[in-house]
Amino acid sequence: MANLVEAPAGSPLTAEQLASAEALVAARLGMPEGLAERADVGESGEIGSSGLIALGRPAVSIQSLIVAGAPGIGILKTPWVVDVSGMVRPYLTGGFLGTTYARLPYIVTYTTGWTAEALPEAIKQAVLSVAGELAAQEARGGVTQERMGPVSYTYAAPAVAGLSDAALALLQPWLPLRF
Structure with missing residues (x-):
């Protein structure tokens, strides 16, 4: 290749x-x-109160998003995060804090990988x-x-085991999220 x-x-x-x-x-x-390995990847889970979906790979584009069984709209905030906060609505429970967010199931399909031009x-x-x-x-x-x-x-001398600080700084927006 x-x-x-x-x-x-x-x-x-x-x-x-x-x-x-x-x-x-x-x-x-x-x-x-x-x-260069372009692939459409599908993931599923539940959206919590943050309204953010953390992806397993860096995304180039979102192909489809289904939230609670219906088509949804999300914004690719970073290559690793889709923001669907506009779809998350609080409901009152009467509990101590008074507001709870429904955990909504989602299915997202996105493209990962690049071409030389992109x-x-x-x-x-x-x-x-x-x-x-x-x-x-x-x-x-x-x-x-x-x-x-x-x-x-x-x-x-050992082979290069990692990337230099300069290379990591260039890659910062695409590095995996760490929690």
């Missing part, structure tokens, strides 16, 4: 480095099948940044040498 992100003109980045970088970014975004610029830049880090690591050969006084250590 072709990479979504291409190296800029004159760049020494290889297709393998770009593919590895895309895989690292996709895994961090909760898309282990890759950035991939957000920040994600492209994050992939290029990670590919550059991989290229720099390969150029060093993975060997590091340290010397402290009469003692010298030479060892192989």
